[in-house]
Amino acid sequence: MKFEPKWIAWEITRRCNLRCVHCRSSSEAAVSGHPDFSFDEACRVLDDIAGTANPVIVLTGGEPLIREDVFDIARYGASKGLRMCLATNGTLVTDGICAAIKDSGIKIVSLSIDGPTAEIHDNFREHKGAFDGTIQAAGLFKKHGIEFIINSSFTKRNQAEIPAVYELVKKLGPTAWYMFMIVPTGRGLDIMDELISKEDYEKILNWHYDMEKNESDILVRPTCAPHYYRIVLQRAKTDGEKMKQRTLKFSTGGSKGCLAGQLICLIDVDGRVLPCSYFHVPAGNIREQPFREIWDNSALFKDMRDFKGYKGRCGRCEFLKVCGGCRARAYSMCGDYMEEEPFCGYQPTKLNKH
Numbered sequence: 486m487k488f489e490p491k492w493i494a495w496e497i498t499r500r501c502n503l504r505c506v507h508c509r510s511s512s513e514a515a516v517s518g519h520p521d522f523s524f525d526e527a528c529r530v531l532d533d534i535a536g537t538a539n540p541v542i543v544l545t546g547g548e549p550l551i552r553e554d555v556f557d558i559a560r561y562g563a564s565k566g567l568r569m570c571l572a573t574n575g576t577l578v579t580d581g582i583c584a585a586i587k588d589s590g591i592k593i594v595s596l597s598i599d600g601p602t603a604e605i606h607d608n609f610r611e612h613k614g615a616f617d618g619t620i621q622a623a624g625l626f627k628k629h630g631i632e633f634i635i636n637s638s639f640t641k642r643n644q645a646e647i648p649a650v651y652e653l654v655k656k657l658g659p660t661a662w663y664m665f666m667i668v669p670t671g672r673g674l675d676i677m678d679e680l681i682s683k684e685d686y687e688k689i690l691n692w693h694y695d696m697e698k699n700e701s702d703i704l705v706r707p708t709c710a711p712h713y714y715r716i717v718l719q720r721a722k723t724d725g726e727k728m729k730q731r732t733l734k735f736s737t738g739g740s741k742g743c744l745a746g747q748l749i750c751l752i753d754v755d756g757r758v759l760p761c762s763y764f765h766v767p768a769g770n771i772r773e774q775p776f777r778e779i780w781d782n783s784a785l786f787k788d789m790r791d792f793k794g795y796k797g798r799c800g801r802c803e804f805l806k807v808c809g810g811c812r813a814r815a816y817s818m819c820g821d822y823m824e825e826e827p828f829c830g831y832q833p834t835k836l837n838k839h
C-alpha cells in the first residue's frame with residue numbers, strides 16, 4: 486500500500502451555529518483560544534499541500550459557512566488544482582450560498598441527517614429547526630445541480646432509526662449516503678453510555694451489507710466502521726456470492742477499513758495535523774513544518790502504517806490488512822492507539838501473536 490495523502494479535512498473554523506451531542510469541536514467553550522486561520526495563512530497552507538500532493542480538500546468546521554471568506558479559500562484551492570469540497574450542517578444554505586458554491590469551484594458538499602423526523606434529528610443536533618434547514622438545503626442543492634453526500638451519525642439514541650433515515654435519504658437524491666456510528670472523543674467522551682454496543686454494531690453492519698447488495702441508486706458505505714470490510718468478506722463467503730463494492734466518491738474510505746494517517750488526515754484550526762477527525766494525537770503542526778515532512782516522517786503516522794505493530798485481536802487478525810480496526814476508538818477506550826478495536830467482536834483464528 487502506498488501511503489499518499491488522498492483526502493484531507495481542514496477545520497477552517499471551530500465556530501458553529503449548532504451544538505451537536507457528538508461533535509468534536511463545536512462547543513463555544515472550545516472556540517476561545519482557537520482562532521480561525523487568516524485568509525493569507527489559509528492560502529499558504531493550500532500552497533504547501535498543492536506543492537506536494539493532489540488530495541481532495543474538505544473545508545469543514547465547526548460550520549465553515551460561518552466564515553465570510555470560505556468561498557475565497559475554496560476558489561484559491563481550486564485554482565491550485567485541488568479538488569475542494571465543503572462539509573456543512575446545511576442550516577445556513579440559501580440560493581445565494583448555492584450560487585457561491587458553484588462559482589467557487591467546490592465539487593461536492595456534504596450534509597448531515599441523523600434522524601428521519603425533525604424531532605429526532607433536532608434532539609441529536611440540540612437545535613430546533615436543524616432538520617428543516619438540512620432538508621431545505623438538500624432541495625436547494627438539487628435545484629442548483631450541486632452534487633451532495635449525506636452523512637448520518639448514530640448512537641443508542643437514534644440507532645433504531647437507521648433504516649428510516651436510509652429511506653429518507655434516498656428520497657432526497659444525494660450521490661452517496663455514509664452512515665457513521667460515533668467515535669468517542671472530545672465532547673463525545675461525555676456520551677460513552679450512548680455508544681452502540683459491539684453486538685448491535687455487528688447487527689447494523691450486517692443490515693448494511695444486505696442493503697448495499699440491493700442498492701443501485703446511491704453509493705453507500707458505513708464510515709469509520711473498518712470491520713465492515715471483514716463482514717463483507719465473511720458474508721460473501723457464507724452466502725456464496727460475490728459482493729461487488731462500488732468506488733466511492735469523496736469518501737474517507739473505499740480501499741480499506743481505517744485509512745487514518747495512511748491516505749487521510751485532518752488539519753485542525755490550530756494547524757495540528759491529526760490522523761483523522763476523531764483521533765486527537767498530533768503528527769505535527771503545519772504552522773511549524775511543511776506538510777510533506779509531517780506526512781512522511783511523523784512517528785505517529787509511521788506507527789499507524791506498521792500493521793505488524795498492531796496489538797490484541799487486531800494484531801493477529803487475518804482481516805487486519807483490509808480492516809485495521811479504528812485506531813481512534815482503541816486510543817479513547819484503551820489509551821493505546823495500537824491496541825485492538827474495542828467495538829469489534831471478532832475472535833481471530835490465528836493464535837500466534839500477543
Ligand code: SF4
Nearest residue numbers: 709743761811812813
Ligand atoms: S481512526 Fe477510526 S475514526 Fe479515524 S479514520 Fe480510522 S476508523 Fe475512522
Ligand code: SF4
Nearest residue numbers: 799802808810826829
Ligand atoms: S479484530 Fe481488528 S482487524 Fe480484525 S476484524 Fe476486528 S477490528 Fe478488524
